Structures are given as structure tokens and as C-alpha cells.
Amino acid sequence: MDKHTRAVFFDLDDTLYDQLLPFARAIKQESLDIGTNNIEEIFKSSRKASDLLWEEYKKGNLSLDGLRRERLIRSFREYGITLTRSQASGIQESYEKYQGEISLFPSVKKAVKLLKDNHIICGIITNGPVQHQKRKIEALKLSELISDEYIFVSDGIGFAKPDKNIFSYVSKRINIPANQSVYIGDSWENDVVPAYEAGWTPVWYNYRHRKGGTGKEPEIIDDYGRLISYLKEKIS
Ligand SMILES: [Mg+2]
Structure with a gap:
């Protein structure tokens, strides 16, 4: 194993x-x-x-x-x-x-495959009601890519972003230290800030070019090509 x-x-x-x-x-x-x-x-x-x-x-x-x-x-x-x-x-x-008719960004599969080929746990942390989020996960056919045990929906676990405890909870569940964990998200307040606070490495997927806060300098990417290069560099 x-x-x-x-x-x-x-x-x-x-x-x-x-x-x-x-x-x-x-x-x-x-x-x-x-x-x-x-x-x-x-x-x-x-x-x-x-x-x-x-x-x-x-x-x-x-x-x-x-x-x-x-x-x-x-x-x-x-x-x-x-x-x-x-x-x-x-x-x-x-x-x-x-x-119910949404589809993944074009290079998501490639990114996930890269991670899994390198024996890196790949998962999702999302806010919202369980049924609602699961319906989207189903529409995106994500269960073919990501194991159910690594999909965490806030309402199902009792913590929601921006509470950093949701990240600490996931760290415990997957048994990987926070400093070996990366979180990729589009929201400064809900993704970048709490991931930082929990000791994870945040990557800000800021493809809508929103304004961020101050005091933190996450890796910022605005397309999946750049994300894949970043992950490759991290892995090597
Ligand atoms: Mg988001």
C-alpha cells in the first residue's frame, strides 16, 4: 500500500x-x-x-x-x-x-492525475449543505477522480470556512501534517486566510482577478496551466 x-x-x-x-x-x-x-x-x-x-x-x-x-x-x-x-x-x-449541467475546468483531470501518480492525497473541502454540494460533485463526475473519503462538506462535519478548524479537522482525518498540505481555492477570505491560519499552504486560484487582503503572500495562479507547473515544481 x-x-x-x-x-x-x-x-x-x-x-x-x-x-x-x-x-x-x-x-x-x-x-x-x-x-x-x-x-x-x-x-x-x-x-x-x-x-x-x-x-x-x-x-x-x-x-x-x-x-x-x-x-x-x-x-x-x-x-x-x-x-x-x-x-x-x-x-x-x-x-x-x-x-446539474456543469463541467470541470478543462485541466482539472490532468492536475488530479499528476497528484495521484505521485502518491499525493487529492481531495475537496467545500462549504454548503451536503446534498446540494454532492449534487454538483455528481454532475462533475468527481467521484471518478477523487475518493469519497477525501471529500469534506462543511455541513456534514460541523465546521465551515473561514473557520480554520475545518482544515485542522481534515488534517486529523487524513493523518497528514498541515505543513505537508496544500489548499487551492478562489476566495481570499474563505480559502486563503483560514488555510494559512491552519498551517496549510494556500494557493489562490484568482482567475476572476479579485482584490485580496494584506499580510499574506500565497502563490497566485489564474489558470490551470500555471497550477500544473506549480504542482510539478512542488512535487519534484
Ligand atoms: Mg469557491
């Missing part, structure tokens, strides 16, 4: 697949006049709203449906568009439908 001594984990949403695509399709479906506004900007704003509202959901002040509607209403409002509740529900419904 292989003795694993290192691990590389990925975030799911917007790291392994393009989360903007199902979102853009859902908006198109509602035939909203978004004027000259950029869907990507509205999308980024809805992700931010989602993170803010997540706390309220965790405290029980907001239902999951409420959160999903409210993040849309807030982000559209920021761009001068008023959404009715029913429009927000309509977008969310189509968004979920199209999330």
Missing part, C-alpha cells in the same frame, strides 16, 4: 468548475434587462452577499431559500435593478437546474 505523506485539496465552487456559467444561463432565462451591467460583477456581488448571509443562516435567522433569494435581491440592487421575490426565486430555480 502507498504511504501518503502529502495532500492537495481543492475548493469546489469556482475552483473546479466555472460557477458563473449556470448563473449567467439562469439570468438569461428570466429575460431581465440588466442594461450595460456585467453579469460577472453581479455574480461576484452575489457571492459576497452569500458569504455575509451565511452567518444569519447558520444562526437560524434565515432559511436556505431566503438566503438564496436575498443574495440575488441584494446583488442586483447594487447594480440598480430591483428584483421581485418571484424573479429571485425564478433565477435561483434555473440556477440550480443549470448547476
Whole structure:
């Protein structure tokens, strides 16, 4: 049996697949006049709203449906568009439908194969409700690539990013020290910062060119070609 001594984990949403695509399709479906506004900007704003509202959901002040509607209403409002509740529900419904039709970024398989060929544990740490995240994992056919025992969904384990304990929990479960573990994710606040705090090596997959915080200098990559070169260098 292989003795694993290192691990590389990925975030799911917007790291392994393009989360903007199902979102853009859902908006198109509602035939909203978004004027000259950029869907990507509205999308980024809805992700931010989602993170803010997540706390309220965790405290029980907001239902999951409420959160999903409210993040849309807030982000559209920021761009001068008023959404009715029913429009927000309509977008969310189509968004979920199209999330069942997502596909992996082109070079994900190549990256995972590289890691596995080098006896490195390869896994996923993702925030969200278990069923919802598993549905996307299924749509992406990720179980063909990544063993189920290395897929960690926040609601299933009781810790969620940006709580660094989620990383410490995974370290214990896989029995690999934090300083031998890499985490690749697209969010500065949810991925880079807590991975650092837990002693992991974060890689910021910043292909949407968001602004990061200060005080930390993660490896920054904006495409999978560069990620693969980085991993090859790490491995050698
Ligand atoms: Mg993400």
C-alpha cells in the first residue's frame, strides 16, 4: 500500500468548475434587462452577499431559500435593478437546474492525475449543505477522480470556512501534517486566510482577478496551466 505523506485539496465552487456559467444561463432565462451591467460583477456581488448571509443562516435567522433569494435581491440592487421575490426565486430555480449541467475546468483531470501518480492525497473541502454540494460533485463526475473519503462538506462535519478548524479537522482525518498540505481555492477570505491560519499552504486560484487582503503572500495562479507547473515544481 502507498504511504501518503502529502495532500492537495481543492475548493469546489469556482475552483473546479466555472460557477458563473449556470448563473449567467439562469439570468438569461428570466429575460431581465440588466442594461450595460456585467453579469460577472453581479455574480461576484452575489457571492459576497452569500458569504455575509451565511452567518444569519447558520444562526437560524434565515432559511436556505431566503438566503438564496436575498443574495440575488441584494446583488442586483447594487447594480440598480430591483428584483421581485418571484424573479429571485425564478433565477435561483434555473440556477440550480443549470448547476446539474456543469463541467470541470478543462485541466482539472490532468492536475488530479499528476497528484495521484505521485502518491499525493487529492481531495475537496467545500462549504454548503451536503446534498446540494454532492449534487454538483455528481454532475462533475468527481467521484471518478477523487475518493469519497477525501471529500469534506462543511455541513456534514460541523465546521465551515473561514473557520480554520475545518482544515485542522481534515488534517486529523487524513493523518497528514498541515505543513505537508496544500489548499487551492478562489476566495481570499474563505480559502486563503483560514488555510494559512491552519498551517496549510494556500494557493489562490484568482482567475476572476479579485482584490485580496494584506499580510499574506500565497502563490497566485489564474489558470490551470500555471497550477500544473506549480504542482510539478512542488512535487519534484
Ligand atoms: Mg469557491
